[in-house]
Amino acid sequence: MKRKMTPKQGIAGLKNHFKNDLVSGFSVSLIALPLCLGIAIASGVPPLAGLITAIVGGLFGSRISGSFVTISGPAAGLIVIILGAVDSLGGGGVENDFEGYPHALGAIIIAGLIMALFGVFKTGKVGDYFPSATVHGMLSAIGLIILIKQFYPAIGVAAPAGSILEVAAHIPWALRSAHLPSAIIGLVSLAILIVHSRINLPWLKKVPAPMIVLLISVGLGAWMNDPKVALVELPHHLLGEGGVTFPSFNKITTAPFWTAVIGIALVAALESLLSAKAVDELDPYQRKSNLDKDLVAMGSSSSLAALIGGLPMISEIVRSSANVNNGGKTQWANFFHGLFLLLFLLIASPLIELIPLSALAAMLVFTGFRLSSPKEFKHMLEIGKAEFIIFMITLVSVLATDLIVGIGIGILAKYLLMLAKGVSVFSFFKLNAKSPENSKSLEETVIYLSGPIHFSNYLLLKSRLDNALKNKTSVILDCSEVSFIDHTVMNHLSVYKKRTKLEGKNLHLSHLEHLKSVSNYPTAERHG
Numbered sequence: 001m002k003r004k005m006t007p008k009q010g011i012a013g014l015k016n017h018f019k020n021d022l023v024s025g026f027s028v029s030l031i032a033l034p035l036c037l038g039i040a041i042a043s044g045v046p047p048l049a050g051l052i053t054a055i056v057g058g059l060f061g062s063r064i065s066g067s068f069v070t071i072s073g074p075a076a077g078l079i080v081i082i083l084g085a086v087d088s089l090g091g092g093g094v095e096n097d098f099e100g101y102p103h104a105l106g107a108i109i110i111a112g113l114i115m116a117l118f119g120v121f122k123t124g125k126v127g128d129y130f131p132s133a134t135v136h137g138m139l140s141a142i143g144l145i146i147l148i149k150q151f152y153p154a155i156g157v158a159a160p161a162g163s164i165l166e167v168a169a170h171i172p173w174a175l176r177s178a179h180l181p182s183a184i185i186g187l188v189s190l191a192i193l194i195v196h197s198r199i200n201l202p203w204l205k206k207v208p209a210p211m212i213v214l215l216i217s218v219g220l221g222a223w224m225n226d227p228k229v230a231l232v233e234l235p236h237h238l239l240g241e242g243g244v245t246f247p248s249f250n251k252i253t254t255a256p257f258w259t260a261v262i263g264i265a266l267v268a269a270l271e272s273l274l275s276a277k278a279v280d281e282l283d284p285y286q287r288k289s290n291l292d293k294d295l296v297a298m299g300s301s302s303s304l305a306a307l308i309g310g311l312p313m314i315s316e317i318v319r320s321s322a323n324v325n326n327g328g329k330t331q332w333a334n335f336f337h338g339l340f341l342l343l344f345l346l347i348a349s350p351l352i353e354l355i356p357l358s359a360l361a362a363m364l365v366f367t368g369f370r371l372s373s374p375k376e377f378k379h380m381l382e383i384g385k386a387e388f389i390i391f392m393i394t395l396v397s398v399l400a401t402d403l404i405v406g407i408g409i410g411i412l413a414k415y416l417l418m419l420a421k422g423v424s425v426f427s428f429f430k431l432n433a434k435s436p437e438n439s440k441s442l443e444e445t446v447i448y449l450s451g452p453i454h455f456s457n458y459l460l461l462k463s464r465l466d467n468a469l470k471n472k473t474s475v476i477l478d479c480s481e482v483s484f485i486d487h488t489v490m491n492h493l494s495v496y497k498k499r500t501k502l503e504g505k506n507l508h509l510s511h512l513e514h515l516k517s518v519s520n521y522p523t524a525e526r527h528g
Contacts, residue, residue, distance in 0.1 A: 006285050007329040009068075017329035024328035025058075025336025028071055028319050030211045032337060033344060035319070035367075037232055037352070038360035039074045042150055043082040043311060044092020045101050046245070047232050050074045051345050052310035053302075058338015061301035061313065062331040066293025070279050070315035071323050071334050072301065076367045078312060080145050081267050081403055085260035089251055095158070098245075105247035107257055108306035111264035115299030115312075118269050124291030127273030128462060131455045132488040133387040134410035135274065136380060137394025141406065143371025144399065146364055153361035154190070156182025156230070164399055181226040182358040188220065189213045189362035208322065210363060217359035218351075230357040234349045245309040263404050264312055265299075272298045272314035279320040281495075286502045289315075318367075384518040384525050387487050390414050414455065421527065423452045423484060431460035432481075435468070444474040450481035455488035465496065465507065473505045480511035483528045490523035 007013055014021070032054050040050030050073075057072030065072070085107055086092035090100030118124070148168045152159035156179030160170045196209035221229050235243035251257045276289045294315060302312040323333050344352065380391040393413045398406030419425065432450040445468050453461065468475045477493075479485070497507045515526035 006287065007068075009330055013330040014332050017332070020327045020329045021333040022336050024323050024326035024333040026340050027208065027326045028323050028328070028333065028337045029340035029344070031208045031322050032071070032073055032319055032341060033352070034210045034214055034355065034360055034363055035076075036074055036341070037355065038364050039076055039079060040311060041153075041232075041357065041360060042076075042079045042146070042364055043074075044086040044096075044098070045082070045104070045311065046098060046235075046242070046309075048234055048238075048243070048345075049101075049245075049309050049311050051341055052244075052308055053305045053313045055338045055342045055345070056305040056308075056310055057298075057301050057313045058334050058336070058341065060304060061297050062334035062338065064293070064300070065297040065315075065331055065334070066290030066295075067276050067279065067315055068285075068287045068289065068331060069283050069320060069323050069328050069333065070276055070289070070294075070331075071319035071337055072298060072313045073316050073319065074311045075271060075275075075314045075316045076146055076364060076371075077139065077142050077271050078264070078268060078314070079364075080142055081260075081263045082311060083149075084402065085256075085264065088256035089254075089260065102245055102248035103251045103257065104260060105245065105306045105309065106249040106252065107260040108264060108310075108312050109247055109303045111261045111268065112299045112301070112303030112306060112312060114261070114265040115269045115272075115302065116296045117299070118265075119292040119295030119297075119299060122292045124273060124295055125459060125462070127270065127277065127291065128459060128492060129455065130270065130407070131390060131411060131414045131486075132491055133380065133383075133390035134394045134407055134414065135270075136376065137391040137410055138398055138403065138407055140372040140376055140391070141395045141398035142403070143368040143373075144395075145368070147368030147372065150361040150364040150368065153230075154183070154186035154358050154365050155179065156186070156228070156358055179228055181224045181229050182356065185217050185220050185224075185229065185356045186358035186362040186365075189217050189359040190366060192216065193363065193366040213359055213363060214355060217356050218354045221354065221356045232353050232355045232357065232360070234345075234353055236349070238345075247306055263402070267403055268298070268302065268312045268314055269295060275317040275320065276315045278317050279315065279324070282321055282324045284324070286499075288499065382519060383487055383521045383523075386417055386518065386525060390417065418452070418454060418484075418486075421484065423454065427452050428454075428456050429460075431457045431464070433461065433464055435464075443472060444476065445472045446476045446478055448478045448481065450483075452484040453479075453482055453489050454484065454486040458489050458492055461489070462492070462496070469500060469505055469507075474508070475500075475506070476508045476510055478510050479515070482512075482515065485512075485515065485526045487521075487523055487525045490526070494523050 036050030036054045037047040040047045054073035061072045086100040086104045089103035092100055145164050149159055157174045157177050192213050193209050238244055276294050280289050381388045394410030397409035434448045500507045517524045517526050
């Protein structure tokens with residue numbers, strides 16, 4: 001079977017794949033438009049902020065990105081951290097006159113620079129450190145928070161203040177107070193998204209679900225003609241009142257400002273790394289992103305966007321997946337996606353302002369549900385009880401505290417469980433690995449592992465593998481003396497094995513027979 005020729009980058013890529021990337025960029029922009037608006041509104045900032053982020057990400061970020069088919073822009077996963085930042089710095093939303101918005105922009109600028117420094121100092125590999133269950137728990141918690149908070153605008157009711165549990169407790173009251181026309185639009189929008197994802201009709205799949213939602217919701221809103229149906233509001237003059245907002249650093253000496261900076265930098269960097277790695281798996285050419293370069297691109301682009309009122313950006317997986325499915329070949333698809341969004345903003349604002357907010361909220365409810373669906377809980381339980389416990393601890397901790405503290409608690413719980421299983425604290429950041437000094441084979445080498453292998457010493461193992469495969473075409477991991485391998489490592493090694501095979505090299509795991517798997521899941525935890 002003839003291997004596909006990898007698309008060229010730069011101007012050569014533009015010439016060779018202009019049509020593919022242009023068509024895909026346009027298709028993705030139709031998906032991105034409502035999502036950018038909805039994410040901004042849910043983050044407590046003007047809808048324009050979301051469009052600015054995607055435009056800057058496409059026009060600027062795509063030119064310096066370290067990935068190939070990713071689409072950059074605002075992400076639903078950052079809603080929680082941005083809303084928290086805006087609220088702590090003065091208040092978000094129209095009801096608070098977006099008081100905290102300029103101060104949050106200042107925090108985003110500094111967070112973006114820190115994120116870029118992560119890339120400069122080549123910390124992209126740190127994305128492999130976090131336990132898999134902790135990451136899944138964080139994402140599911142984010143999904144639940146989005147789902148609960150966006151349920152209110154989806155039925156035309158203002159969300160109450162308070163913790164996420166307090167907000168959830170008010171849902172029965174909200175149902176009694178729902179604005180019927182808004183609720184109908186929200187429910188119809190949600191139904192379209194659900195049906196579109198389940199019906200396997202090729203002609204229907206060619207039309208993005210968000211675009212169908214926009215067309216029908218705008219039609220419903222016009223037909224109902226109810227002044228209480230809230231619509232998107234965009235500035236009529238970008239540089240006038242209500243237009244581009246510039247950052248403020250007046251609260252740079254306060255604790256909430258730096259809490260926002262740290263939270264945005266860490267969560268945005270982690271999400272971008274995870275998304276870029278996931279999109280690499282979707283790339284039909286199996287190209288490998290330069291994660292450090294991608295961090296520099298997303299960080300610097302976030303800072304640039306915030307200078308003119310935008311949100312932080314990441315390499316977003318849903319839009320990137322759509323780009324792959326629509327035939328995008330190079331980062332020029334991301335560029336065109338940003339260019340089309342700019343054109344929509346400049347010439348189609350009156351049409352955008354016909355979009356009901358309840359339809360945008362319904363899209364985010366759907367996104368939140370996908371992040372925290374019952375399938376995710378079932379999946380984690382299938383992997384193993386230990387993974388499910390860490391998953392639940394992280395999820396509950398994020399809901400009870402915040403993202404950063406919740407992730408920290410999840411990681412701490414992982415360490416405690418490892419201690420309970422007999423893993424020594426001295427092995428947390430130590431790898432017992434040996435290789436023969438004088439290998440007889442010019443093509444193959446063996447790495448003899450012993451003791452526990454887990455998420456916090458995987459980076460050391462990965463470094464050994466990378467170095468070994470520079471000089472050899474095949475590496476054997478001899479696990480005869482290994483006492484414990486956790487799911488995170490098994491999962492990483494599975495991905496690493498696929499990657500090396502595509503590069504014409506091989507990774508073999510041998511002598512695992514003495515380790516007992518905790519479940520039937522292929523990459524489940526194993527112990528002696």
